[in-house]
Amino acid sequence: MDSLPTPSKAMLSGFVVWVLLSACGVAVGQRQADSSPMDEVERDALFSAIRGFVGDGWNGSDLYPDPCGWTPIQGVSCDVYNGLWYITALSIGPIHDNSLICSENPVFAPQLFELARLKSFSLYSCFVQQKADPVSIPSSGWEKIVGTLESLEFRSNPGLVGRLPPGISLLQRLDSLVVLDNGLNGELPSSLTNLTRLRRLVLSWNSFTGPIPSEYGRLTELLILDLSGNSLSGHVPPSLGNLTSLLKLDLSNNQRLSGNLPEQLNNLRNLTLLDLRENNFTGGLTQPTFEGMVSLEGMLLSDNPLGGGLEDIAWEDLKRLEILDLDNLRLTGTIPKSISSLESLRYLGLGNNNLTGPLPADEISSLPCINTVHVNGNDLVGELKFPEWFYRKLGARFSAWNNPNLCYPAELRSTGMQPNGVSPCRRPGEEEIDGNSKARLDDGDGDVDWSSSSRSKPESIIIIILWLIILFRLLHRGT
Numbered sequence: 001m002d003s004l005p006t007p008s009k010a011m012l013s014g015f016v017v018w019v020l021l022s023a024c025g026v027a028v029g030q031r032q033a034d035s036s037p038m039d040e041v042e043r044d045a046l047f048s049a050i051r052g053f054v055g056d057g058w059n060g061s062d063l064y065p066d067p068c069g070w071t072p073i074q075g076v077s078c079d080v081y082n083g084l085w086y087i088t089a090l091s092i093g094p095i096h097d098n099s100l101i102c103s104e105n106p107v108f109a110p111q112l113f114e115l116a117r118l119k120s121f122s123l124y125s126c127f128v129q130q131k132a133d134p135v136s137i138p139s140s141g142w143e144k145i146v147g148t149l150e151s152l153e154f155r156s157n158p159g160l161v162g163r164l165p166p167g168i169s170l171l172q173r174l175d176s177l178v179v180l181d182n183g184l185n186g187e188l189p190s191s192l193t194n195l196t197r198l199r200r201l202v203l204s205w206n207s208f209t210g211p212i213p214s215e216y217g218r219l220t221e222l223l224i225l226d227l228s229g230n231s232l233s234g235h236v237p238p239s240l241g242n243l244t245s246l247l248k249l250d251l252s253n254n255q256r257l258s259g260n261l262p263e264q265l266n267n268l269r270n271l272t273l274l275d276l277r278e279n280n281f282t283g284g285l286t287q288p289t290f291e292g293m294v295s296l297e298g299m300l301l302s303d304n305p306l307g308g309g310l311e312d313i314a315w316e317d318l319k320r321l322e323i324l325d326l327d328n329l330r331l332t333g334t335i336p337k338s339i340s341s342l343e344s345l346r347y348l349g350l351g352n353n354n355l356t357g358p359l360p361a362d363e364i365s366s367l368p369c370i371n372t373v374h375v376n377g378n379d380l381v382g383e384l385k386f387p388e389w390f391y392r393k394l395g396a397r398f399s400a401w402n403n404p405n406l407c408y409p410a411e412l413r414s415t416g417m418q419p420n421g422v423s424p425c426r427r428p429g430e431e432e433i434d435g436n437s438k439a440r441l442d443d444g445d446g447d448v449d450w451s452s453s454s455r456s457k458p459e460s461i462i463i464i465i466l467w468l469i470i471l472f473r474l475l476h477r478g479t
């Protein structure tokens, strides 16, 4: 909150009263001496806008008479322009203990657009229920704040439905547009390409359909592009390769995005997070697509019918990679030893693919930061040659079950560190030993479905924590 020290504010208000008295000659006798130097129009607009969301019962007593001075309400910020206070930021929703909270029947009051200096507007958890008479984002009014608004955010408003109105594309000063976890639908407007200053575009977890507009490739200031959690379909436009400043590209959880990953994405040299999980991408992991992504810290592609193998990727170019999530991609071929060049790797997910050949245990256990390895549900063969300390370090974060031709050295049994769902190796001619028949039954006859438990709770928590670390870094760089 920008506020002047009290003496100068008092002086300012005195000055304004004097101006009003002398210049206009208007009767202002009823004006309180301690009222802030805020234009009545601005104050009325603020109170009407807030009442729209919070309800008519709200009388402004917490903000009155000085919305820009000390106030117990969080979410209203002001600044002085030409000696008058103006609202610069309005944020509705339960963010702090004493925030402005929406009523059961919130509405967008048109006075919201009368706030002449509004730079930032955020609406959080306000339209929480779908009404018989559904509420949409207003289609008009935005033209009145095109010169000021820099940040617009609608977050967790499932009752907010309908299109993203074209009027938003007029807000040419917008730096950040976040429309996250609402009920919006329809196609993504290609007119957003007018917002050439955008650095953050988040339209995730709504019900948007249709293609990703190739015009978004012109938003070259973008640092964050997040279109995850919708029902978008079609191909990834090659023009996204023009977004060379991008730090985070998240198209995950759209189920229906398909086709090859365009090789133009290899221009994204600053990209740290690429998340394409849960889609319908095909065409394999192709070298040209990834060779330029030298900053990548998280590559999350799991749950796509991608196909292809791991051998043709120049893993040594991806030295910063910490999370490599390639579960359930129909990968074939072997796991190359060059994976050992991923010296920052913490998480290696290769589960539920069609990988064959031996597991390069020396290379994987030589990775200094590795703490999770999933290779379950493949067709790996031979003896698992990890040292005992490796199993001890990873514990339940190592999974290798459902590889019928994989075994662990029998000596490991005495340590109690034998990997879950893997049988001990048998030397030629050796009889089956009673003690391991359980393990062999489990992984042989399909009674126990190991794959369904392939991600246990502690592991999910680790993924979330790693995610948060990456996100935190992104935000730090992004702003």
Ligand SMILES: *[C@@H]1O[C@H](CO)[C@@H](O)[C@H](O)[C@H]1NC(C)=O
Pocket: 057, 058, 059, 060, 061
């Ligand atoms: C305004 O509302 C608050 C509670 O919401 C109440 O305590 C206060 O008396 C009201 N003030 C006026 C002037 O109505």
Ligand SMILES: *[C@@H]1O[C@H](CO)[C@@H](O)[C@H](O)[C@H]1NC(C)=O
Pocket: 166, 169, 170, 191, 194
């Ligand atoms: C986009 O910008 C152009 C030129 O700046 C303008 O003519 C057009 O109306 C804008 N389109 C939308 C949908 O905002």
Ligand SMILES: *[C@@H]1O[C@H](CO)[C@@H](O)[C@H](O)[C@H]1NC(C)=O
Pocket: 217, 238, 239, 240, 241, 242, 264
């Ligand atoms: C953006 O990408 C497309 C397709 O890759 C390309 O044809 C176009 O020239 C690029 N535009 C700019 C401004 O770089």
Ligand SMILES: *[C@@H]1O[C@H](CO)[C@@H](O)[C@H](O)[C@H]1NC(C)=O
Pocket: 244, 245, 246, 270
């Ligand atoms: C990539 O990041 C570096 C270092 O943060 C920065 O200097 C450079 O301008 C960025 N490149 C682009 C295209 O944004």
Ligand SMILES: *[C@@H]1O[C@H](CO)[C@@H](O)[C@H](O)[C@H]1NC(C)=O
Pocket: 255, 256, 258, 280
């Ligand atoms: C995925 O793509 C295949 C064709 O490649 C198509 O048959 C299938 O319906 C698609 N799945 C979804 C969920 O769109």
Ligand SMILES: *[C@@H]1O[C@H](CO)[C@@H](O)[C@H](O)[C@H]1NC(C)=O
Pocket: 332, 353, 354
């Ligand atoms: C991959 O494995 C699945 C079962 O694990 C099998 O149905 C499928 O035919 C295999 N695909 C290839 C290409 O080997």
